[in-house]
Amino acid sequence: MRLPARLQKSVRFLAAITLAAATSAVASPGSAAAPPARAVTVAGGPGSATPIAGFLIQSSAKVADEAAVSRPGYPAAGWYPVSPRSTVLAGLVQNHKYPDPFYSTNLRSIPEADFAVPWWYRADLTLAGGPDTRTYLDVSGVLSRADVWVNGVRVATSDRVVGVYTRHDLDVTDHVHSGRNSVALKVYPNDPNRDLTMGWIDWVQSPPDRNMGVVRDVVVRRAGPVALRDAHVVTSLAVPSLRHAELTVKATVRNDSAQPVRATVSGTVADRRVTQQVALAAHETRTLTFGTVGLDRPRIWWPAAMGGQPLYDLRLTASVHGRTSDTAGERFGIRDVRAPLNADGGREYQINGRPLLVKGGGWSPDLFLRWNPDYVSDKLRYVLDLGLNTVRLEGHLEPDEFFDLADRYGILTLPGFECCDKWEGDVNGDESGEPWTGADFPVAKASMAAEAARLRDHPSVISFLIGSDFAPSAAIEKNYVDALRAADWSLPIVPAASANSAPITGESGMKMNGPYDWVPPNYWYDKHPDGGGAFGFASETSAGPDIPTLDTLRRMMSPSELDTLWKDPAAKQYHSAPSWSTFSTLKIFDTALAGRYGPPTSLEDYVRKAQLAQYENVRAQYEAYGRNFTDASNPSTGVIYWMLNSGWTSLHWQLFDYYLDQNGAYHGAKKANEPLHAQYSYDDRSVVVVNSRHAVAGGLTVRVSLYNLDGTEKFSRTVTGLSVPGDGGRAVALTVPAVGGLSQTYLAKLVATDASGTEVSRNVYWLSTKADVVDWARNDWYYAPTSSMADLTGLAAMAPATVRAVTASVAHPDGTTTTAVTLRNTGTGKTPALYLDAHVLGTGGAPVLPVRWSDNAVSLWPGESTTLTATYRTADLHGARPSVRISGWNVPTVVVR
Known part of the structure; x- marks a missing residue:
């Protein structure tokens, strides 16, 4: 996923010139239903917040009069109706303008030139309310800059509305009236190297519009003379007792009228009453802090495998002369997060005083940034099914509903900014992204302030990674940290997802040593200091390709592409990575597959061998980190599989595919992350039981058997009365001795039963008497070569079973x-x-x-x-x-x- 810094700028240039186009209209998990032809928002009275229900879009090349676009009655014949959150290309796909862009190379056929000019988004809205009602436009999620127009007047320019994460509270009271009004945004082309926005690095083929558009709701807010903003709760939980919590409510009140006012702000937090009166001069803004509310025996929020996910509510109303002027609220959870560095420099997360091995995957949104709540919910449910507890969001910070779902499901999140574009532009002398100018600092600070305010009350959020591959410079770090502190951010701040440090936030406690391409299963047990094996916190790592099932492959690739897939390892694979990327071919994976399992004889044979290879490798990665969590020296503290999923139909970096089918990688991860799990260690042949539950698991029986491929048993041993500590504890059942008479490829079966004789874990390995040997002398940033490979070719000769x-x-x-x-x-x-x-x-x-x-x-x-x-x-x-x-x-x- 990562390129050496010296190559990133040249790669970026190559990426730009290879962005050619194609896309589609076939329904997909990421798509939404077509919107109505014209979307009209009816905004209510004071205290209401109404998202614009949809837009009509059109290229600026077809618009002659800018001011006219935002006037009621504008003739928008031929414009495309799109969802309220839509990139330009997503909207065109939604209107069936292109064939399925996720099939074959269709994406390449869309003309990029169509997106070299701005595009207009317009919507009509109906307003009601008396003369004292004020109207605001809440604008965010613009990729990456826009002019905002209301009823023929430009109310904000693109030098103000810039940056995908910035949020803009535009007072448009003087430009609107009761009845029909119009809003328009002129959205300029997105450039991840110029603006603080979103890009795709080498994850996928970048869309030809580069995601230009509006991907969060534009909200119409109404209020009286006093606007209520930034309502939130600062929680403090007594650890380790968990018997008491203190809640501090804060909110910003703003008098937007030309007269002084006296307001009463009142409401409830966790069903406890809070109230405060405030006198405000004309156009004065003030932050209110309410008295601390104490809760005895609070309901504590836990990750899914550790407890429940209760949530509390904050509800506030600002009243003037007894009338509601505005309302605000938040849903929040009570939990304590700490992430100190251990003696070996690894970052160790603790939740409510209990140790936590972070086991997760790298999250990807849909390639066109389409928001489909059911599809996102399905993916997050897969996270739980996989036995994972965390997703990392490197940039692509999803809408509010994503974090609502994570809160509800008990899935931890690690949000942060992305690498290899303007976010890390020349901050440490590397060549990733363009150098920052003075204009970038306020945008960066506003981005951090907005995201901190949005995320701080979500209990699923456990820290913010302000850098990815590189830590920020001192000036940029201070800019971010000041914004976080001003937002009452109480969670750990991590300077980077890599082994970097920064002056304020210190050492990251994380590593980004790769690999990103194939390595053998025993790699994960090696604590080589330059490797991604099971020690410390690996923020992104995997053995690369994850070939989907045959069902999905036939859904995403043409017959000729499928033929090339299994016959030509050196071929550029459009569904693997951009052509300039290190990962544009499957050569390393395919060479290992043929060397270990035997050359594929057909597409079907290639796919079935790939499933076994992915299963054994992904299982080993998670098992190694699980086993080493409680090591006395240099323990594993976290691992993020790169990646959890892909934003489109892909051949690599995914535990499940775009259509949510489950392949060998999925099954291997799920097996490894069983709550009570018996596993084999590739390094020392120990059989270990790992217990991810809180309670001690006692009275276990573990049976280990080795078989030749004809089913002849060559070794068997049973251990009884095994007890395993909770919270990631482990116990060694036995170490498998040298066994004579084994075929070069053989099977190992591990079965653990509880005191009642019920099977609690079953695990089967295909192994070789010839070991994989990692050639550390030739280790590279993206993989470690092997000087010798295991021989699993005997599997091909197994007798049929019934x-x-x-x-x-x-x-x-x-x-x-x-x-x-x-x-x-x-x-x-x-x-x-x-x-x-x-x-x-x-x-x-x-x-x-x-x-x-x-x-x-x-x-x-x-x-x-x-x-x-x-x-x-x-x-x-x-x-x-x-x-x-x-x-x-x-x-x-x-x-x-």
Whole structure:
């Protein structure tokens, strides 16, 4: 994901000249329904806040009179109706102007020249209210600058409304009237190297409009003479007792009239009454601090795996002469976050006094920044299903609803600014982005102030990473820290996601050593100081490519592209990375796949081998960090898989694909992050049980067995009475000794049962007597080469296994359906059925997505059986009767009802 600093500027230039275009109108998870032809916002009285319901957009090349655009009655025939949050290209896709931009190279065919000029966004709105009602436009989320017009008057220029994260409270009272009004924004082309905005670095193919547009709500606010803003709660929790919390309410009151006024600001916080009177001179602004409210035995917010997610409300009303002038409020949670540096310099997060191993993934929005709450909710639910607790947002800071969902689901977030563009422009002598000018500092400070005010009350937010690949310079850091402190930011401030320091915030306690491309599974257990192995806090790291399922591949690539995918490792892959990127081919991954598993013989063979490779590698990454969390020396403290998901149809950096199908990477991560988990260590052959629950897990029995591929058992040992501490504690069950007679490729089965004999963890490995050897002498920033590879080619010769499958489906009143499939290895010999994967199918035999499986990608020995349960929305069957497709490494694919 990262390029050496000396190359970034030249790469950026190449990226600019290769931004060619294409996109589509096929419905996708990121898309929203087409908006009405004309969106009219009816704004209420004092205290109301009404988002503009949608816009009409058009290229400025087709507009002759700027002032006329924002006048009521403007003839907008031929303009495109778009959603209230929409980039230009997202709006054109929404209007079916292009074929599916996520298929093949369609994205490349959209003419970039169409987006080299500004585009207009206009909307009509109806206002009611008396003569004392004031009207404001709350404008944010502009990529990356705009002129704002109201009823033919330009009320703000692009040198003011600039920067995607800045927020603008525009008083337009003197420019509006009761009845029909019009608002227009002239949005200028987005340039991540010039403005403090959003870019895609090397994550994906950049959209040809570079996301020019408006991606957060434009809100019409109404108030009386006194406006109420910035209402928030500063919480302080007693740790470690958690028996008392103190709440301090703050708010800004502003008299926007020409006369002095006396206002009463009152309301409730956590159902406790607060009130204060204030006298304001004409046009005076004042910050109010209410008396501290104490809560005994407060309801504490926890990450999902650690407890509940209760939330409290703050509600305030400003009244003048007994009439409501304005209202404000926030929803907040009570929790304590600390992130000190340990003795080895790693940043260790603690939640409510308890240690936390951060296990997460890098978040990506939709490529066109389309907001679809159901789709985002589905992705966040996958985070929980994967056993993860955190998502990192490197730039692309999502709308408020994203953090509302994270609060509700108990998912921690690590927001921060992005690398490799203006945000890190020449701040430390590197060449990433353009140098800052004096005009950038106020925009940066306003961006931080707005994001701090937006995020500070969300309990899911646990810190802010003000830099990514580089820490800011002293001047820029002070600019940010001053804004954070002014916003009552009480959470840790981290100078960078890499191993950098800054004068105020100190050492980052994080590392960004890669890899970003394929490395062997045993890499993760190596604490080489230059590596991304399981020590410290790795803010972004993975073994690179994550090949989707065959269903998704056929949905996103043409037949000729699929042919090239498995035949030509050196070929540029459009769905891997931009052509200038280090990651534009799959050569490193494909070479390792052929070397370890054997050359692919077909597309199907390539995909099935890729799933095994991804499963073993992702599992090893999370397992290594889980095991080393409690190391006495240089422990692991956090790991962010790069990435959780991709913003479009991709071949790399994703635990699940754009369409929410689950591949080997998904199943490997979910297995590794079981709450009580038995695992094999690639470095010292120890079998360890890791307990992520709070309570001690006692009375466990662990059985370890090694098998040749014909099913012959070569080693077996059982350990009883094992006890494992909670909160990420571990216990070593045994160390596997040297075993004679093993085939070069062999299997290891680990089964842990509790005191009642119930299976609590089952884990199967395919291993080799020939080890992968990392060549650290040739380690590079994006991967570590191997001088020798494990030999797993024996898997190809495994005898077929026989599996019987029986399904049963039940539709529930809540709109979900549960499908259970019972699998039994009915073979009469010794051969196990390896890597059995189940997919629920609906209309036309397509996978039903999203879906949550109790378990998947399982292996069964003769006589063994298991029942896998899938839960999904009934509507996603589209009226079809559900069936289940079962496939396996050495089991023929079958579809059962």
